Amino acid sequence: MSADFYNEMYDSTGTLRPHYRAFAEWLATMPVERLERKRVEADTAFHRVGITFAVYGEESGTERLIPFDIIPRVIPAAEWQSLQAGLWQRVKALNAFLNDIYHEQAILKSGRIPSEQVLDNAQFRPEMIGIDVPSDIYAHIAGVDIVRAGAGKSYVLEDNLRVPSGVSYMIEDRKMMMRLFPELFSRQMIAPVQHYPDMLLENLRTVAPKGVTDPTVVLLTPGAYNSAYFEHTFLAQQMGIELVEGRDLFVKDETVFMRTTQGPQRVDVIYRRLDDDFLDPLVFNKDSMLGVPGLLAAYRAGHVTLANAIGTGVADDKSIYPYVPEMIRFYLGEEPKLNNVPTWMLRKPDDLKYVLSHLPELVVKEVHGAGGYGMLVGPASSKSEIEEFRTRILASPEKYIAQPTLALSNCPTFVEAGIAPRHLDLRPFVLSGKCGIRMVPGGLTRVALREGSLVVNSSQGGGTKDTWVLEN
Amino acid sequence: MLSRTADHLYWMARYTERAENLARLLDVSYQMSLVPQSVASRNENWRAILALNSLEAAFAENYREVNVESVLRFMVSDSANPSSIFNCLRAARENAHAVRGTMTAEMWESVNATWIELRQQNFEHILARGISEFFDWVKLRSAVTRGVTFGTMLKDDALHFIRLGGLLERGDNTARILDMQYHILRQNDDEGASDFYRWGALLRSLSAFQVYRKVYRDAITPGRVAELLILREDLPRSLHACADGIVRMLQLVANKASAETVRQAGVLHARLHFARIEDVLAGGLHEYLTDFMDRIFELGDGVSRDFLVPG
Numbered sequence: 125m126s127a128d129f130y131n132e133m134y135d136s137t138g139t140l141r142p143h144y145r146a147f148a149e150w151l152a153t154m155p156v157e158r159l160e161r162k163r164v165e166a167d168t169a170f171h172r173v174g175i176t177f178a179v180y181g182e183e184s185g186t187e188r189l190i191p192f193d194i195i196p197r198v199i200p201a202a203e204w205q206s207l208q209a210g211l212w213q214r215v216k217a218l219n220a221f222l223n224d225i226y227h228e229q230a231i232l233k234s235g236r237i238p239s240e241q242v243l244d245n246a247q248f249r250p251e252m253i254g255i256d257v258p259s260d261i262y263a264h265i266a267g268v269d270i271v272r273a274g275a276g277k278s279y280v281l282e283d284n285l286r287v288p289s290g291v292s293y294m295i296e297d298r299k300m301m302m303r304l305f306p307e308l309f310s311r312q313m314i315a316p317v318q319h320y321p322d323m324l325l326e327n328l329r330t331v332a333p334k335g336v337t338d339p340t341v342v343l344l345t346p347g348a349y350n351s352a353y354f355e356h357t358f359l360a361q362q363m364g365i366e367l368v369e370g371r372d373l374f375v376k377d378e379t380v381f382m383r384t385t386q387g388p389q390r391v392d393v394i395y396r397r398l399d400d401d402f403l404d405p406l407v408f409n410k411d412s413m414l415g416v417p418g419l420l421a422a423y424r425a426g427h428v429t430l431a432n433a434i435g436t437g438v439a440d441d442k443s444i445y446p447y448v449p450e451m452i453r454f455y456l457g458e459e460p461k462l463n464n465v466p467t468w469m470l471r472k473p474d475d476l477k478y479v480l481s482h483l484p485e486l487v488v489k490e491v492h493g494a495g496g497y498g499m500l501v502g503p504a505s506s507k508s509e510i511e512e513f514r515t516r517i518l519a520s521p522e523k524y525i526a527q528p529t530l531a532l533s534n535c536p537t538f539v540e541a542g543i544a545p546r547h548l549d550l551r552p553f554v555l556s557g558k559c560g561i562r563m564v565p566g567g568l569t570r571v572a573l574r575e576g577s578l579v580v581n582s583s584q585g586g587g588t589k590d591t592w593v594l595e596n
Numbered sequence: 597m598l599s600r601t602a603d604h605l606y607w608m609a610r611y612t613e614r615a616e617n618l619a620r621l622l623d624v625s626y627q628m629s630l631v632p633q634s635v636a637s638r639n640e641n642w643r644a645i646l647a648l649n650s651l652e653a654a655f656a657e658n659y660r661e662v663n664v665e666s667v668l669r670f671m672v673s674d675s676a677n678p679s680s681i682f683n684c685l686r687a688a689r690e691n692a693h694a695v696r697g698t699m700t701a702e703m704w705e706s707v708n709a710t711w712i713e714l715r716q717q718n719f720e721h722i723l724a725r726g727i728s729e730f731f732d733w734v735k736l737r738s739a740v741t742r743g744v745t746f747g748t749m750l751k752d753d754a755l756h757f758i759r760l761g762g763l764l765e766r767g768d769n770t771a772r773i774l775d776m777q778y779h780i781l782r783q784n785d786d787e788g789a790s791d792f793y794r795w796g797a798l799l800r801s802l803s804a805f806q807v808y809r810k811v812y813r814d815a816i817t818p819g820r821v822a823e824l825l826i827l828r829e830d831l832p833r834s835l836h837a838c839a840d841g842i843v844r845m846l847q848l849v850a851n852k853a854s855a856e857t858v859r860q861a862g863v864l865h866a867r868l869h870f871a872r873i874e875d876v877l878a879g880g881l882h883e884y885l886t887d888f889m890d891r892i893f894e895l896g897d898g899v900s901r902d903f904l905v906p907g
Contacts, residue, residue, distance in 0.1 A: 171712075172705055348694050357697035367697050372600050383599045385753055385903040386851050 130276045130533035131545060132197060143200040143594055146312045150305075151195075159194060159538055162304045166192050169300065191587030192297060193537050194304065197548060197569040204315075204565055204593045207270065207278065207552070210461035212561045213452060215266050215554045218283060218439050220455035222262035226252045226435065236454050237447045245444070246492065247437030249400065251407060255424055257433050258331040259558040264431040265324070265395075266554040267291075267567075270462075272533035279463045279530065281549065283448065285432060285440040287397045290568040290588075291320060291553050292355035295362075297568075297590040313595035315565035321362035323555060323562055324395075330558035331429050332392045339392035342366045342382065344373070346398050346414045351583070356397050370398075375418030378425040393429045400434050442491045442525045443469065465530065471522035479526040480517070483510050487578075488517065488526045501578060503529050532578050535589070537571055547572045549580050550591065565593035601695045602757040603904035608691035608707065609761035615684035616738035617769035619731040621645065622671055624777065624801030626727060629664055631793050641780055642667040648776050649679050668727060673719040681734060685714050700748040703741065710737040753849055760845040760899060767838030768892045770802060774825050775885040781818065795821055802833050822881060823873040835888060839865040842895065849903060857898030864891045 133144045140148050170189050199207075224230050225242055232239040242248055267288025269281040298317050302309055325341065332339035345356040347369050360367035372382050373391065381388035396403065402412040404419040422428045438444060446467045449460040468475035468486075479486060488500040500513040517524050534545035552567030569589040570580035580586040625645055629638050643662050646652050651670075654677060659666045673682045689711035696704040713733075722730045742762070749755045777798045781791065795816045799805040804824060811828070812820055829836040843861045850858055876884050 172709065357695075361697035366598050366601070367695070368598060369600065372598050383906055385597055385599055385602045385757070385849060387853075387906075 129531050130272055132533055132535040143198050147198060150308060163194055163538060166300050166304060190293060190582045191573055192300060193571055193587050193589045195536050195538055196301065196590040196592045197535050198592045198594065201594050201596045211268055211552055211554050213456065213458060213461050215263065215556055215561060217452040217455050218285060219262055219556055221451045222436060222439050223260045231454050236450050241443060242438060245438050245441055247441050249435035251420060252435040258429055261331055261556050262433040263436050264327060264331060264556055267551045268554060269549055269551050271530055271549045273530035277463060279465045281465060282445065283440040285436040286399065289352040289355055290551055292358040293588045294568040295320060297588055301590040315593040315595050317564040317566055320564045321359055325363040327555045327557035328393050328395055328431055331431060333426055333429055336392045340390060341393040341395065342368045342391050344368055344394050344396040344398055352397065370414045370416050373416045375416060375422050378422045378427055380422050380428045391428060393431065395431050400437065442489055465527045468526040470517060470524045470526060476521050480514065483514060485529060486526045487529050488513060488524055491523050491525060539573060547578050566591035597753045599904055599906055601698050604691040604695040605754055606757045606761035606904060608688050609758040610765040611684045611688035612738055612741055613762045613765040614769065615681045616735055618681050618684065619734035620801045621773050622668065623728060623731040624797045627797040628794050639663055644776055644780060648772055651679060669719050672722065682714065685711055698754055702744045702748050706741045706744045756845050756848045759841065763838045763841040764892055764896050766833060767835055768889055770825060770833050771835060771885045771888050775882060778881055792816060804831060807831055819873060819877060822877065827868060827871060827873060836868040839868050854902040857895060857902050860898060861895055
């Protein structure tokens with residue numbers, strides 16, 4: 125056990141943490157061969173069911189499995205309770221922020237956030253100003269990335285408020301664990317997560333346009349070549365709603381319809397898994413073949429709800445991230461329950477100067493980047509990689525932020541060499557609707573399978589683990 | 597249901613059925629080529645298979661000689677041939693993949709497993725194991741997928757469009773197989789005993805050999821074979837049975853735009869239902885089958901226009 129990192133299973137003296145006791149006792153009775161066999165079984169099953177994702181930048185149509193690790197990540201009940209309270213608070217504030225900047229802009233007027241940071245942000249959508257959305261909810265689905273670092277303190281790494289993905293793996297990982305090791309689930313009370321799609325559908329139905337009592341909800345996908353297509357089909361099927369592409373929809377009289385075998389049918393709520401830019405070629409990206417011409421007009425008229433709303437990207441942008449604690453104080457009058465990672469904003473000359481002289485220790489991220497693309501992990505990079513990144517930063521410093529390299533916690537993981545610690549994070553999914561905020565206990569645990577790696581993104585060779593929140 | 601979803605399901609079914617019937621056609625051709633005959637006449641039969649699918653030009657691009665091995669390779673596993681079994685099953689899988697959420701998990705897994713297993717065998721493997729075993733495998737996988745479809749799907753429009761696609765394709769394919777084999781067999785009218793094997797092979801390829809025995813309890817004659825495969829409404833692969841199913845499915849999915857297509861299907865059905873084999877043969881079987889295939893093509897066009905790709 126490395127002493128430099130917080131280990132989820134053992135404390136610094138090498139003693140088993142109490143919430144892992146039942147699992148560790150069971151593991152001790154398991155021969156490695158059986159684990160290996162179970163891992164092969166899991167791989168085969170995932171392939172057969174076709175739980176794959178596409179990798180960008182490789183041969184088109186490449187489908188890969190996301191590696192699944194059979195050692196779960198366990199979270200004790202009390203810890204989950206406080207995490208949950210922090211997530212509710214944070215998402216509530218983020219929604220309040222979005223509602224504010226597209227209406228009164230009180231937070232900008234108060235000077236808590238420099239106006240230009242919001243109004244000049246590429247993710248700020250002037251088209252949204254003055255539009256009222258049902259229940260003032262913008263981010264109906266949020267995937268908040270949480271890491272544990274140092275001696276065990278939790279931090280929010282980023283708030284994903286556009287089209288967060290990964291929830292299907294949370295559910296499939298649980299199904300797989302129950303199939304491989306049913307005996308584990310009778311040994312202790314593990315909070316269920318498989319009802320997430322029900323909860324999501326209920327949530328989407330509550331935000332239907334005014335006057336619609338039995339809304340038709342659809343899921344809008346960019347199509348079969350999108351990296352998260354499996355998840356789109358999975359969720360649509362689980363919720364029993366149509367999985368539509370842009371070409372299946374059309375707008376007439378500021379109302380959205382889908383083309384069915386029985387003629388046009390009205391659509392009330394669109395759970396869209398398509399970025400803002402592609403939604404409506406009449407307003408955003410003109411070349412988009414994926415969207416629906418006239419969709420924004422129907423949206424502005426209040427005839428259809430988009431979840432998430434247009435323009436949420438401005439709230440999860442890395443340049444806005446440092447202000448989230450301030451939002452919580454401003455809108456809720458509370459102190460933040462979850463920690464932000466200290467962040468240098470390279471548009472500030474002092475921050476830039478400090479970061480440029482400490483690049484080998486820091487993580488530098490593109491403000492608009494996502495998916496682990498376009499970032500520098502200083503300690504894991506060569507001199508020439510660092511110098512190359514320095515040139516990019518100097519060319520446009522405002523495009524970057526920097527953070528200390530967090531000593532992410534790790535958890536025993538079944539890898540080639542046997543069981544060894546690997547770094548991980550957690551993405552809980554937070555649902556906001558008319559009836560408040562809801563979530564299933566846990567989330568998606570992502571694990572960096574390469575030894576020493578701190579990047580958990582599936583596009584960068586990360587895997588997943590089942591996440592257990594223990595019930596008291 | 598969503599038109600695009602119906603379109604994918606419909607084509608998934610068509611390609612699955614097409615692959616199966618291609619296996620049936622190639623199998624009967626292969627069986628017949630084992631009957632003693634001249635090399636020239638044997639190769640002529642393989643040429644007819646290419647002609648049947650209008651593939652002579654595509655074949656000539658990559659192959660020099662028409663013979664049993666080259667045509668089988670081209671029709672079974674050549675990815676450059678859009679009509680090969682390989683590409684039919686790929687297209688079936690791609691269509692299923694696009695709408696996998698609308699079918700039961702078992703169904704998707706069945707279509708996907710067929711594709712995964714197919715990809716693992718190249719033509720040399722297939723030949724080494726015996727080509728007929730491969731054809732049996734294609735038929736079996738098609739049967740499994742069909743069984744899972746009937747056994748697990750809700751009886752709603754999704755199932756109706758799957759059946760509609762399968763029936764239109766099957767009607768067309770049965771007509772094609774019969775047209776080609778009938779033509780070849782009539783040419784070799786005087787070969788005596790070998791005819792029994794040839795007609796027997798044709799019946800077997802359409803799973804109708806035992807049925808023939810049961811129905812006629814008599815020697816195999818061309819007229820009865822035609823009657824069985826065209827007019828018997830209780831033989832699942834006959835033209836009449838396909839037309840029956842097409843009419844029923846179209847009535848189930850009918851919408852405001854589909855009246856004309858429903859009417860055309862009714863005409864097609866009536867022409868089979870009230871026909872006599874003597875009249876069919878007197879007018880020329882080839883002409884009759886060509887007319888049938890044209891009508892099936894028109895119906896497919898109508899289905900696309902009315903339901904699948906509405907303007």
